[in-house]
Amino acid sequence: MSARHIAMPEATPLGSVVCGAEAVTLRRGGRTLLDRVSLELRAGEVLALLGPNGAGKSTLLSLLSGDVAPDGGVVKFAGKPIAEWSLVDLSRRRSVLLQDNQLLFPFTVHQVVEMGRAPWRRTEREDEDNEAIAEAIHASDIGHLGNRRVPSLSGGERARTAFARVMAGRTGILMLDEPTAALDLGHQEAVLGLARDRARAGDAVLVVLHDLNLASAYADRIALLRDGAIFACDTPERVLTAETVSEVYRTPVEVIPHPVTGQGIVMPRRG
Template identity: 85%
Template structure:
């Protein structure tokens, strides 16, 4: 296929809806994993998906990325049903980091990151490959691992390699499923700081997190799921209240303001 036959993406304006779920339903084994879920993801924001285990966070991200088709409702990207997009067109518009990154083939770290540039082959953006790969490797702090084979890496090093592959794609939408799960404190902060930078530059970032305090610190909006439904969706201070969090997670919590930022810190209530 020649470059002139590839429809290149145009950049969304801040606040534009880039993808959306509209009354989405997904059922497996007689159980509703998603039940009438509607959600918009906008350019220029970090939107965090939170909720207890099994709430539907990863499932919703998979539907919005086009990896899973809903049983009811519709998932849209760029204003049209995701099913109407080719896989190639989607891959140039959104980058997806899955929760289960089994990078077990004996590729080097550099080769894995290079895979993030595959959608841009035979397009004018192919000229950015070297710059994008180098920038992604540096941003994920894996420059010293470039020639290492992926199976020899620690879990955290593999996670950072997978994150660098996604960053190298330079798409306008990042969909990250638990990108901080295997990372130490410093790299958690670095990864979400980069997500924050991408949103500030106009990209849309959808991220599944378990850590409520990381979500409070780095997101513009939070969608809190419970039992396949959205229990709350708003700015962090309006979602992460003691009443809402205690109810959704079925455990009592208290909210303490951060001494510098003022953002709420969620703490389990414990006895003296």
């Protein structure tokens, strides 16, 4: 069989578990970063990881993506331990945008987005390259950047270029670590709107966020972490209560309903 006829991943039924952690523990420098955490990511959902600084959000994403191996427990991907997957096979099934994604080399915007198609070289899906790249550039609103080189971009433009690279992979699983951190209000909404669209199309989306109200608006489920453990995991309405958020973040908040949507808005209690 030629390399161009490699078996492609099949579409995953909505609601099916695509990856998960089972009682995973991670220690570094004598400190426990994650303590027996279990979590599942399902096709067709946006699952947001929330929590204070140092709670273990990015660490958990790194474990689920296979970038870091746990000291205890197991991470499973498509039903089998992630350690049994090759890096090439993983790269065709999940796309990862890391928090410290640094695009410092003088690549052009187009070249960076094109990197998202690298896993599909010499496969049947290589024929999708041009379409996937063009679609990702348009969706991320970076078409006007033309052949600008990455070092000349603003922080927000770099973030959107990195997001377009992930979108171009068309892997079916998106793992995004703080994708809105460097973006203005409009582009925050646009990026999470795209993530929401991908979930509606059947993709599984795991996203680390700091903004509780963005998570409330776009996530199907929220896993709220504190001190390396999951404090709560459920729908935004059940997780983002004044009592729970105040306890986890150790600061008093109130949750008021949005005047149009009725979704809860988390606000610090002042005065």
